[in-house]
Amino acid sequence: MEKRTAVGLAIVLAVTAALVAQNPAIKRTVVTRGDVSVPGREAVITNIEIAPGGSAGRHTHPGDEISYVVSGEGEILMDGHPALKIKPGDGFIVPGGTKHDAHNTGTEPLKLVGIYVVEKGKPLATPAP
Numbered sequence: 001m002e003k004r005t006a007v008g009l010a011i012v013l014a015v016t017a018a019l020v021a022q023n024p025a026i027k028r029t030v031v032t033r034g035d036v037s038v039p040g041r042e043a044v045i046t047n048i049e050i051a052p053g054g055s056a057g058r059h060t061h062p063g064d065e066i067s068y069v070v071s072g073e074g075e076i077l078m079d080g081h082p083a084l085k086i087k088p089g090d091g092f093i094v095p096g097g098t099k100h101d102a103h104n105t106g107t108e109p110l111k112l113v114g115i116y117v118v119e120k121g122k123p124l125a126t127p128a129p
Helices: 003-022
Strands: 026-035 041-050 063-071 074-078 084-086 091-094 100-104 110-119
Touching: 041 100, 074 091, 100 110
Parallel strands: none
Antiparallel strands: 026 041, 041 110, 063 091, 063 110, 074 084, 074 100
């Protein structure tokens, strides 16, 4: 691995860990990441879990989020869109840069598989006002 790439990856992981530490209601675990056919972009596959009654907090991504609901119930709140109620088997897409939040409205953990196609070297999620 090239030194610059290793340093950039370390920074991205540190920022992502700091965001998760700020919000214990959400746990985002990176399963794998790798290059895609678009220069300067990478795919990141994650397992996401939001505690009952918890939320991810308003944030953005430096690219698109494509998610699938494995279990639990929730609501996706995207700026400019009506609230989207989600349940197991549902999927949703959040365009890059869109301010959004995910709320667990059920009594069990909300579990998602999140796939992101994002700019390399940028934090996976950035808090938004």
